[in-house]
Amino acid sequence: MSPEPSPPAVASRATDVIHNIGYRSYDGPRLGRAYARRSLFLQSLRGAYGLGRSAKSKVLPMILFAVMCLPAAIMVAVAVTTGLDELPVDYTAYASFLLPVISIFIAAVAPQTVSLDLRFKIVPLYFSRPIERADYVSAKFTALSSALFVFTAVPVVILYAGALLAKLDFVDQTKGFAQGLLAAAAFSLLYAAIGLAVAALTPRRGFGVAAIIAVFTIPYTLVSALQAIAEEQGSIDATGWLGLASPGTLMDGLQGKFLGGTTEFPGGRQLTGGEGVVYLLVIAAAIAGSYLLLLRRYRKAGL
Amino acid sequence: MDPLPPGDVRRYTNALAFLPVTVIATQSLTMRYPRVTALDRLTVDITPGVTGLVGANGAGKSTLIKILLGLSPATEGTASVLGMDVSRDGGAIRERVGYMPEHDCLPPDVSATEFVVHMARMSGLPPTAARERTADTLRHVGLYEERYRAMGGYSTGMKQRVKLAQALVHDPRLVLLDEPTNGLDPVGRDDMLDLIRRVYTDFGISVLVTSHLLGELERTCDHVVVIDGGKLLRASTTADFTQDAALLAVEVTDTDTHPDGTAALRTALTSAGLTLQAPTEAGAPGSGHLLLVDVGAAGGADAGADAVHDTVRDAVADLGLGLIRMEHRRHHISEVFQDDTPAPQLELAGTRPQEGGSDDVA
Numbered sequence: 001m002s003p004e005p006s007p008p009a010v011a012s013r014a015t016d017v018i019h020n021i022g023y024r025s026y027d028g029p030r031l032g033r034a035y036a037r038r039s040l041f042l043q044s045l046r047g048a049y050g051l052g053r054s055a056k057s058k059v060l061p062m063i064l065f066a067v068m069c070l071p072a073a074i075m076v077a078v079a080v081t082t083g084l085d086e087l088p089v090d091y092t093a094y095a096s097f098l099l100p101v102i103s104i105f106i107a108a109v110a111p112q113t114v115s116l117d118l119r120f121k122i123v124p125l126y127f128s129r130p131i132e133r134a135d136y137v138s139a140k141f142t143a144l145s146s147a148l149f150v151f152t153a154v155p156v157v158i159l160y161a162g163a164l165l166a167k168l169d170f171v172d173q174t175k176g177f178a179q180g181l182l183a184a185a186a187f188s189l190l191y192a193a194i195g196l197a198v199a200a201l202t203p204r205r206g207f208g209v210a211a212i213i214a215v216f217t218i219p220y221t222l223v224s225a226l227q228a229i230a231e232e233q234g235s236i237d238a239t240g241w242l243g244l245a246s247p248g249t250l251m252d253g254l255q256g257k258f259l260g261g262t263t264e265f266p267g268g269r270q271l272t273g274g275e276g277v278v279y280l281l282v283i284a285a286a287i288a289g290s291y292l293l294l295l296r297r298y299r300k301a302g303l
Numbered sequence: 304m305d306p307l308p309p310g311d312v313r314r315y316t317n318a319l320a321f322l323p324v325t326v327i328a329t330q331s332l333t334m335r336y337p338r339v340t341a342l343d344r345l346t347v348d349i350t351p352g353v354t355g356l357v358g359a360n361g362a363g364k365s366t367l368i369k370i371l372l373g374l375s376p377a378t379e380g381t382a383s384v385l386g387m388d389v390s391r392d393g394g395a396i397r398e399r400v401g402y403m404p405e406h407d408c409l410p411p412d413v414s415a416t417e418f419v420v421h422m423a424r425m426s427g428l429p430p431t432a433a434r435e436r437t438a439d440t441l442r443h444v445g446l447y448e449e450r451y452r453a454m455g456g457y458s459t460g461m462k463q464r465v466k467l468a469q470a471l472v473h474d475p476r477l478v479l480l481d482e483p484t485n486g487l488d489p490v491g492r493d494d495m496l497d498l499i500r501r502v503y504t505d506f507g508i509s510v511l512v513t514s515h516l517l518g519e520l521e522r523t524c525d526h527v528v529v530i531d532g533g534k535l536l537r538a539s540t541t542a543d544f545t546q547d548a549a550l551l552a553v554e555v556t557d558t559d560t561h562p563d564g565t566a567a568l569r570t571a572l573t574s575a576g577l578t579l580q581a582p583t584e585a586g587a588p589g590s591g592h593l594l595l596v597d598v599g600a601a602g603g604a605d606a607g608a609d610a611v612h613d614t615v616r617d618a619v620a621d622l623g624l625g626l627i628r629m630e631h632r633r634h635h636i637s638e639v640f641q642d643d644t645p646a647p648q649l650e651l652a653g654t655r656p657q658e659g660g661s662d663d664v665a
Contacts, residue, residue: 023443023506026436026474030398030427039424054412054453121408125469128372128402129425130394 037135040126044143048109057112064105065151068098072155076162087163087173091180092261094159095152095187096252102191103216105151106144110195111208113144118203123298133298141291144196148188156180179259187251190283191216193290194247200297219246224264231266239265240275244282253279324386326351326477326509327371332380334366334533341366343533344380349511353503355520355527355541356513363533364513365405368479371511372397385476398427401470401478401508405485408466411455415446415465418454419472426473433472440468443506444498460491467498471508478502480512484519496523550580551596553615556625564624565592571618572596577611598631 043052049065050058075088089097117123126136160177164170198215199208223246230238243249243265256263257276263269271279327349334342342363358364369375371384373393382389384396409418416437423433441450444464449457454465463483470478483499484492500523502508514520520527521541529536553568561567572579572594580595596615598608612629619626 024439025507026428026432028432029429030473031429032398032427033394036425036427039421043421043424052413052417057412116410120410121404121406122410124404125402125408125422126425127374128397128400128404129422130398130427131425132394 033130033132033135036129036131037139040131040136040139041143041146044113044140045146048113048143048147060108061105064101064108065154067101068105068151069155069158071098072158072162076158076165079162079166079168084166084168086168087159089159090261091156091159091176092183092255092259094155094180095184096248096255096264098155099220099248100217102148102152103213106148106191106195106216107209107212109147110144110192110199110212111205113140113147114196114200115203115205115208118200119205134295137291137294137298141192141196141294145188145192148192149184152184152187153181156184176260179255179261183251183255183259183261186254186283189287190247190251193287193294197290197293197297200294216247220248222246223249227266236267236269239269240271243271244279247286250279250283250286254283324351325349325383327382327384327511329367329382330380332367332370332382333378334363334370334375335378341533342370342377345530345533345535346380347528347535347538349526349528351503351509352525353500353510353512353523355517355524356511356530357515357517357520357527358513358530359515362530364530365481366533367530368402368481368511368513371479372400372402398473399476401473401475403466403470403478403480403483405481405513407462409454409457409462412453414452415441415450415454415457415461415468419465419469422469423472428473436472436474437468440472441465444468444471445494459486460488460494463487463491463495464498467495467502471502471506475508477509477511480510482513482515484514484516492519499523551598551611551615551629551631553594553596553619553629554592554627555594555619555622556627558623558625561622561624564622565594567622568618568624569594571622572615575614575618577614 046052047057049061072094078084079087095102117126123136127133131139156177159180160173163173163177194215195212198211202208202211223242226242227239227249230236230242240253243253249265252263252265253271253275255261256265257271257279263271325348327347329345329347332342332345333340345363345367356364356367366375370377370382370389373384373389373396376390385399387396389396419437419441420433423436424430428436441447441464444467446461446464446468449461454462457465463486467480467483470480480499484495487495496519499510499512503510512520512524517527517529524541526539527541528538555564555568557564569579578597580597596611598611615629616626
């Protein structure tokens with residue numbers, strides 16, 4: 001034992017003082033490009049629902065999300081309490097049933113995802129960091145498609161949970177549920193690609209919102225009208241080809257043909273095999289084309 | 304001076320941090336656009352420290368920054384940053400270099416903390432480190448409680464601090480600051496310049512700062528590089544530069560014997576062999592009574608400068624004029640590029656381009 005116990009005690013008390021330690025350098029890991037891309041993806045996905053942004057930015061996405069889930073919850077409640085033997089709506093048809101709500105969501109969220117970066121000139125900051133232009137585009141595209149997938153798939157999950165609670169046929173429901181998720185995925189990819197390509201054209205958020213609503217509703221209304229006329233004229237075959245001209249009818253035809261749903265086409269007509277293949281190709285081409293447009297858009301943007 | 308292979312350089316950069324290696328080296332760097340040549344065979348070596356890059360608008364400053372970040376390939380020539388080649392190692396360079404753009408780049412509905420954390424992660428910092436370094440860096444640039452508020456309500460000075468913080472948050476070895484004092488009032492400008500000086504002296508991060516005002520760079524920078532029309536006009540230490548660029552402003556009274564004292568003194572000084580600036584913009588108030596005597600042109604050395612002071616003093620005394628003021632003036636860089644006085648300035652700049660360049664900068 002030391003004869004003087006007090007000096008060590010004083011010294012240990014002195015270490016409790018808060019020091020101004022000045023600048024500290026960073027020697028830890030730098031996780032590089034792939035990590036930066038993931039960070040941008042997460043930030044954009046959160047931003048789509050207003051997380052990490054001001055309270056004002058959360059209002060619209062959250063309200064729309066509630067509106068999207070509410071009908072599913074009601075249907076489930078009805079099915080469970082009244083003991084229906086099948087759900088009032090197909091898993092795959094749910095998205096087209098609430099298409100206007102989804103269109104508003106994309107119109108609000110796609111400009112939020114890309115126009116803000118353009119308008120407030122944040123894009124050059126991203127490109128002064130390890131990521132490349134292609135990383136930026138892929139992060140934004142995955143973020144918006146994931147946001148849309150959450151938006152369209154959560155109601156499908158609610159329906160499925162309700163169906164199981166109501167003790168409907170498990171195999172049937174699971175098959176329908178899987179088809180519903182696939183439809184939601186295809187829908188999200190197509191709408192995210194088109195929505196982003198349109199939104200990235202302008203740094204003005206208002207223009208972006210208007211342009212996206214126009215792109216998603218005008219062709220759809222026009223095509224539906226033309227399809228009705230074609231049916232009146234007796235050329236029912238033309239309705240399939242007309243359906244290629246709008247994203248809404250493309251998805252409708254696809255889910256009717258491949259995912260066991262029913263279409264909103266005149267007479268509930270299903271696509272023929274050949275038409276189905278063409279629909280698939282056109283959807284793939286639309287996604288790829290929009291993605292290439294985005295890449296082109298950001299080739300020039302920068303410092 | 305030949306750069307090591309990039310992998311080795313990155314491994315040894317910490318050990319080399321305080322050795323006099325170049326942080327930026329360009330070799331006949333040329334950038335041609337269809338209509339203009341933005342950089343014309345620019346060869347310059349920049350050592351650790353604070354370096355000012357001066358040039359008028361359109362001189363090629365931003366183009367140079369873009370190339371240094373590895374974002375646009377040069378038409379000809381090579382450049383390396385921290386020993387890494389800009390054409391091959393752009394990603395690795397951007398991981399260890401910070402960039403503060405000239406324009407606004409802050410989303411208004413996000414807080415400074417949220418924004419800087421995101422930018423730290425975009426530079427590759429893991430989440431915990433990103434948060435810690437954000438808190439540290441914002442404190443170092445002087446942003447305290449307000450960092451939790453949305454940035455839309457910030458003053459210009461606070462915005463500039465956040466912009467600087469996002470460039471420093473990943474502890475880069477070099478930061479490129481593009482016109483960081485733009486839009487600031489005189490006090491904000493001084494604060495920002497002090498902060499930039501501290502980035503090197505306290506944080507050990509080398510700085511390349513662009514400006515079109517030579518005056519503010521001489522206080523902050525160890526070296527100054529002047530480019531014009533994409534060409535290197537001058538690269539030397541700040542001390543050398545301001546020595547040569549120094550002017551003596553002299554204002555005298557009129558007397559009964561010399562009703563136009565300014566003109567009398569001008570004649571006297573010219574005959575004493577001093578170089579006087581041509582009377583400048585007639586519009587400027589009081590400019591008719593101000594004589595600008597070139598101190599550097601007399602020889603550049605301290606002895607020369609003293610001789611100039613003595614000559615002016617003697618001439619004023621001989622004429623019996625009242626001396627209102629005699630003060631040092633620095634060239635405003637825009638004077639260097641003025642159309643009506645290009646020849647003497649270019650000569651001045653061309654007097655010692657290589658000696659100056661090789662002892663001070665290499």
